[in-house]
Amino acid sequence: GNSVTQMEGPVTLSEEAFLTINCTYTATGYPSLFWYVQYPGEGLQLLLKATKADDKGSNKGFEATYRKETTSFHLEKGSVQVSDSAVYFCALAGYSSASKIIFGSGTRLSIRP
Amino acid sequence: KAGVTQTPRYLIKTRGQQVTLSCSPISGHRSVSWYQQTPGQGLQFLFEYFSETQRNKGNFPGRFSGRQFSNSRSEMNVSTLELGDSALYLCASSLQGSHENEQYFGPGTRLTVT
Numbered sequence: 634g635n636s637v638t639q640m641e642g643p644v645t646l647s648e649e650a651f652l653t654i655n656c657t658y659t660a661t662g663y664p665s666l667f668w669y670v671q672y673p674g675e676g677l678q679l680l681l682k683a684t685k686a687d688d689k690g691s692n693k694g695f696e697a698t699y700r701k702e703t704t705s706f707h708l709e710k711g712s713v714q715v716s717d718s719a720v721y722f723c724a725l726a727g728y729s730s731a732s733k734i735i736f737g738s739g740t741r742l743s744i745r746p
Numbered sequence: 747k748a749g750v751t752q753t754p755r756y757l758i759k760t761r762g763q764q765v766t767l768s769c770s771p772i773s774g775h776r777s778v779s780w781y782q783q784t785p786g787q788g789l790q791f792l793f794e795y796f797s798e799t800q801r802n803k804g805n806f807p808g809r810f811s812g813r814q815f816s817n818s819r820s821e822m823n824v825s826t827l828e829l830g831d832s833a834l835y836l837c838a839s840s841l842q843g844s845h846e847n848e849q850y851f852g853p854g855t856r857l858t859v860t
Contacts, residue, residue: 676854678851
């Protein structure tokens with residue numbers, strides 16, 4: 634079945650550091666891929682998405698590229714801020730209405746001033 | 747446009763009791779999904795409803811059930827509560843379904859079972 638494997642946390646970085654959070658997936662067909670972010674005390678928010686191979690999703694300085702050859706969707710940001718501290722979830726959705734969305738285990742990110 | 751609302755926000759129940767949680771989706775959204783979030787298991791899919799019909803179901807026991815009304819509002823019910831049911835329950839709505847549309851999440855209902 635479909636699955637998502639995400640980099641274990643927590644990840645602690647200094648402000649303005651480069652961020653990478655790894656995400657790999659297993660799926661049949663051509664799933665859509667997502668990154669969601671959860672700030673303390675809130676529900677999840679969609680950060681970015683990609684629906685086909687080689688698509689790059691981007692938002693708020695974050696980027697992720699759908700790599701079918703490596704089945705990966707790594708999240709990157711060139712210069713993180715304290716306000717980026719949150720839990721990040723990689724997710725996968727199949728192409729039919731019968732498919733469920735699968736979330737990774739989440740990676741907690743803490744940014745030091 | 748108002749976001750997804752969930753009520754109540756916090757709930758404390760005793761083992762063996764039952765509980766009903768409510769979710770009001772964004773206006774116009776026909777799909778509502780429910781998730782359980784715990785520190786140990788992460789975010790797990792419970793079920794998805796679309797136009798009052800359950801379209802998808804996760805791997806949870808029959809004690810977990812849900813329904814959707816004609817106005818797309820959804821409720822989930824957990825019967826015979828166990829300590830392990832303590833979790834944050836998140837509801838998410840989307841236009842046509844989680845497989846093709848962005849999901850918008852509510853703030854969750856924090857359930858504590860004692």
